Amino acid sequence: MSSVSTSRWSQPILAGVITALVGYLSSFAVVLSGLQAVGANQAQAASGLLALILTQAVCGVVLSWITRMPITTAWSTPGAALLVGAGGAQFGWNEAVGAFLVSGALIMLTGLIPPLGRLIAAIPEKIAQAMLAGVLLQLCLVPFTALGTIPQFVGPVLVVWLVVLAFAPRWSVPAAMAVALGIAVVSVAMKDDAAGSLTLLPHLEWVVPQFSWEAITGIALPLFIVTMASQNVPGMAVLKSFGYNAPWSASMIATGAGSVAGSFAGGHAINLAAISAALAAGDEAGPDPARRWIAGVSSGVSYILLGLVSGAIVAISAGSPEGLIPAAAGLALLGTLGSSAASAFSDPQQRLSALLTFLIAASGLTVAGLGAAFWALVGGLVVRMLIERRV
Known part of the structure; x- marks a missing residue:
């Protein structure tokens, strides 16, 4: 086989490997934090992480193979951050899983019922981005609050993140995650009986979903909106920027069905990859589109x-110093927080509704069993309709 022929295969294969590594290392800590915040124990969080990996892998392979386009899928990182904000609500793990199922069904319906997709598109982008920024704020503060409590663990993670950010920005978060994992491994190894108590083999734990109004409004609806506005729509835009007109309906049906299937094992949502999608769709994947x-x-x-x-x-993360993995998760979301806030407040005429949405989402407000993300959307939309449209 000639070197040219080998390169035609090796470049896209290597680009796919890098895409997966960057996607996984950049945000697995966010997913674990989110699942545990809504009631998952260590085994259930491990099951949810595995379910997300398997469903997004299958969806990405099938969509790419059938369409002959580099359609990569990922877990909903903003959605996982939203789960962190929903922690402490008055519902359990089974109800959270029921909300995951409802969110996945709604994603699938946007592919089956075009008017539903148009309804989501009608939500002002500034309000959706402000809600996401508010949800992310508390998690993004964790690295710096943890620096005051466990500086010996968080300090090296921050230093590596800053150094790599200066020279290879794309790898800054994966490098910081790798350092956090390294510290966790050393910490676990130093515990006398830690090694014997670790469950290292991956396995799925099936969950019977339960449904409650509080979980649907506090998790399912905000998770659906955040996943669509912050992942699926931008994911389509990234692919289009490289010349790929990916099929909207098929992509939503596939990722929605994958989210429904994964929910029974604790996965919250999968979607089209957005930022990491460029790694598989751009020149790094070879000269031939x-x-x-x-x-x-x-x-x-x-x-x-x-x-x-x-x-x-998951086992190593559970045995790590308290606060280390959430701190690493916060670092992973700084870029998303910055871009969401910049987008939310970019238009002076819509700034009041965006600000109110942001503050309510960041406050952790719970009224009548409904979480802050729900009330943030309600408050922002009310201000948008009653005040800003008159300006």
């Missing part, structure tokens, strides 16, 4: 391989 679909398949296969170590990563 018609062959970059291979990167989408390679990414999915790589995720499955990463799933084999998901149990070990």
